[in-house]
Amino acid sequence: MTFYQWQAEDLVLFVRVQPRASRAGIVGVHGDRLKVKITSAPVDGQANADLCKLFSKVFGVAKSQVILQSGQTSREKCLLVKSPKKLPDLITVRSPRFILDVS
Template sequence: MSDGEQVDLREHDEGVVVPVLAHAGARREGVLGVRQGRLRVAVSAAPEKGKANKAIAAVLADFFGVAASRVELAAGATNPQKRLLVRGLERDAAREAIAAKF
């Protein structure tokens, strides 16, 4: 992870809430690292009519190895700082996935 920083994952009755710092309109899509306790996620979709939010959910689903239908926006629809719920994912499993890549 970036400078040993951890993502501020929150447990939820249905899974884990992942804080995200979104970068819409990027050239490449993917999880870029960690900044200020959030996963940095870049998507090529424009931030209009929910397109970027759907793309961010898809990137997170791929990153955590879950179906896209299990990831949904929990907060921050029009803000670059978002929270997404990943259903069926435990906090420890999410931490391991993040630690394995950063």
């Protein structure tokens, strides 16, 4: 299993979060999850909000287009990014709206 999958034009991400880091950002891949560092503490949903804010910048979408599907109180989370505008190098395009030439 990989840390992401396409659902039509939406992207589902499987993430492992490290709260209270000195710097926020995507670190790399940790097993079958994308490892992300967040500077905020996991108190009152602040880490989840900062995670959605980080991914909204990374994928070029509004914060409302990044939805936390599962893992509200866990370090392992599942996020849905609706119609991402930008893709980091770690993610390849596999959406049905693109045709891949295999010849």
